[in-house]
Structures are given as C-alpha cells and as structure tokens.
Amino acid sequence: MPIDTSNLPDDPALLKAMIATLEVENAKISATLRAHDQLVQALRLRIAKLQKQAFGASSEKIEREIEQLELALEDLLVAVAEAEDAPLDEADAAPSSAASEPVENKPRRRPRVSDTTPRERRELDPGSCCPDCGGDLRIVGEDVSELLDMITAQLKVIEIARIKKSCRRCEKMVQVPAPSRPIPGSMAGPNLLAHVLVSKFDDHLPLYRQNEIFARMGADIPDSTLVDWCGRSMQVLQPIIERIEAHIMASDLLHTDDTPIRVLDRARRDKGLGKGVKQGRIWAYVRDQRPWAGTAPPGAVYYFAPDRKGEHVRLHLQNGTGILQADAYAGFNALYEKGPDGKSQFREAACWAHLRRDFHDVWASDKSQIAREALDRIGKLYDIEREIAGQAADTRLAARQKLSKPKVEAFKHWAEQQLTRIPGKSDLAKAFRYGLSRWPSFCLFLTDGRVAIDNNAAERAMRPIGIGRKNWLFAGADTGAETLARAMTLIETAKLNGIDPQAYLADVLDRIHDHKINRIDELLRKRAATLL
16 A cells, blocks of 8 residues: 655554554565465476476477466566566666665566667757856766667558650650569568568467457458468468478488377368367478588478378488488388398487486486486486587597497496396386387487487477467368468578578568579578578
C-alpha cells in the first residue's frame, strides 16, 4: 500500500500503526519472494534432471514436460522481476545524484548487439550559457550511454507509375516495361513474402496470427491470401531448394537424424480411427565441414516421410556414397552392406554421444560406478576433440592417432571385461553390447580426420522441429509437412551460413524471375554472402 510521505500524521500512535501494517505487508512480500525463489530453484533442478534424462534425442513425453516447465519457469521469473527492483543491464546511466544508493542486485548480462545494427546519436546539449552565472560554456567531454530500442515494423504501399510518352515525330508510344513481381499478378512484395515465410516456418507463427498482426499495422490480409502467398512463393523458390539438395546430398560425408512429427490424416478421420492424426518423420541430412576446416559451406536438407520405414532413407540417399554418421537405425543397414565387389555404398560412422547417453541414463538411475567410469573415459575423448576443433583434417587425424586411439583401445578392453562381471540383461550390459557390436563404426573417426566423434550436427538440425512443436500440434496432411521440410531446407541452410534468412529470401524473390534458369546457382549467393 503506497504511503504519501509528504502528508504523514503527527500522532505517534497512528504512525506506529502504519509501521506495523507496513511490516506485515513486507513480511508477506518477503515470504512470497522466498516461495518464488524456492519454486524457481525447484523448477531449474527439475528441468536439469529431465534434460539429463533426455540428453539429446528424447521421448515426446519428456520433451513436452521440459517445454511446459520452461514456460512455467519463464512466467515465474517475470513475476519475480516485477516484484523486485529491476537491476540494470549494465551501469550505463549515471546516478541522478551523489547521494543515490547503488543497486544491490547483481547487474544482468548486457545484451549483445551486432556491429551492423543501425545506430542513432542523440546529443543532449546544455546550451551555451551557464544556468547559474550566465557565463560561456566550453566542452570538456561527454558521458555516453546506450539505449536499445526497436522501430516497429511498417507496411508500405509502393506505387509503381509507368509514365507513357509519345514521340512528337513518329507518334510511337514509349513506356518502361512493368517490373517483374515475385508472384505474378499479386501485390505482395519480396520483403513482405520473405517476412511471411520466415514468420511461419522459422518463428512458427501461424498465418491467422500474422493476419491479426498485419491488421494492427493497417492491412487486412485474409488468411486465404496468406496461404496462397506461401504456396506460390514456395513454388517460385523450388529451383533453389533443388539446387541446395543437389549440393548437400552429393557430399561424401553426411550427418543424418530424424524426429517425429504429427500429421493430420483425413483418411483415418473419415474412417473414425482415433483422432485422425498419424505420426510421420522429418529427416535431416547435414553437411558441416567447419570442424575440420573444410571449404564447402554448411547446409541442411530436410525430407518428410509418412513413417519410419527404411525405404525412405534409401530413396533419399540412392545417389550418394561416402560416410554416413547416424544412430543405429536398422533402415541404414542396407546402405552399409558390401556388394559383390566388396564395397558398400556408405561407411557407417557411429555416435559417441549416443553411446555416452546410454551410460548416463544408467548412472543417473542407480549411480553405477561402472557407468560413471565409462562416462569419464568417454569424457577424455571429448577433451581431445575440443582441442582439435576447427583444425585441418590431417592435424586432427594425427592427434587422434596419438592421443585418442590408445584410450579407445583401452575402453574396448575394459568394456569386454565388464561384460563378464555384470548381469547380461541389465541396461549397463546393453550399453556395452551396443558399443561393441558396432565397434568398427565407433573407431572410424580414428582413421579419418574429417569424421566427427558424434552426430550432434544432425541433432542440432532437429531442434527447430522441437521448437515448432511448442506452437503447432501437427502438420496439415503430408503435403503440409513436405512444404515445411522444403522451407526448412532454405531457412536452416541460410542460418548455418550466418545469413539472415529473411534478407536472403527477399533478395532471391526479388531477382528470380529476371534470372536465367541455367544460372540458378548464382541465386545461392546474396550479394557478398555465399549460401552454397
């Protein structure tokens, strides 16, 4: 309850009563804040525990629980911040007076702003005369602080006026041809279309919400029109997507992973089977040569499959060869089998992070010291990897041969010994057998400096799907999921190369109709930035 300190009563009894009331209110507020702090800590611990359980790829149930707890934690932190005095991001602003008390709370981490962010300088000049004596003022310095602000997005109607002129001599009519549009016959400009696509497929903002946002900005764009814009834009961008797919899938070293996605199934709904929703898969194939200083830019290709049958991945990879880094999915086995000539289409590179996860689950559940030692042994391999990250493949190979190979061989010998001492049906034994049964694949990184120790590159490519599932429950039929996959191919490849996907799409949509189809690779570059 706020009190007007300029109008306090003179009666000591009333003052004491007011103080007592304030003390009670302060006690309640303090108790609430302590309860909030305790709940914050409890939620943080719970989230950490679930994330350790999940440790990367996780079940749908665990993923959803993590998402809900993170949302609850975020709301609670906002409430706590509202209840307390807000600390500064950094001590930018000078105190209003020398008597001002310093902020007791620790300063928040200062936001990081790109050097390319536009800056505006506003000078607060006290004038040329002293306010006390009227004397002339001279500059002795300045105090500069920064304020991060946002300029609201704004729609703009661009009127394209093509002046008609006639020749005074021959009466010929002269007029500049109409410029091409990203979608012929549509009034949508390239920047607007890029914004709609990125908002839907990267920020996961449904079109009906975008409709509401545009309405607040002064343009009523029906949902049906936004749907049409998205579909026709994706059709225009299809040649670019196909070129990205051709570049990435031709790589001789690929990471791959998949994640479930719920898809509307009208056939099931019409037959009265369940809720009319089935579970499909999104597959990602990633090329990332940055860890070994390769020259090819990184990229990701996404495909939708209505189920997890092996025929889909074999179709995706039918023209590829080389090394495939993946989990132990049985659908890949046919790709690893040797043909009559003794060669296989792909060599398998296993994932040490996946193996580590199995031991971590055992250690987290029963504190097994054998599992703990397995984690420590694998952790030493990762210590070596951190030291050689970003170095040339030959340098990485030499370091692995010298430092990692003895540790890997020792791990195998130790694992075989442990299997003779522990119950054969235990989860710990299963973890050991999983590693030993695919041992050549786990050792491939020791013979090729380009091969990563794990498949985390592909698992990172799956994160946008997990983020999207917070905003949509399912994709609209197989065709909707296929469109999602193609859009992610464009957007995530741009992001992997450090390119703003919205700026890139706007640039391509602006140029593509004036570009020769046999020079489509030139559109994989945005001015000075190279996409592939």
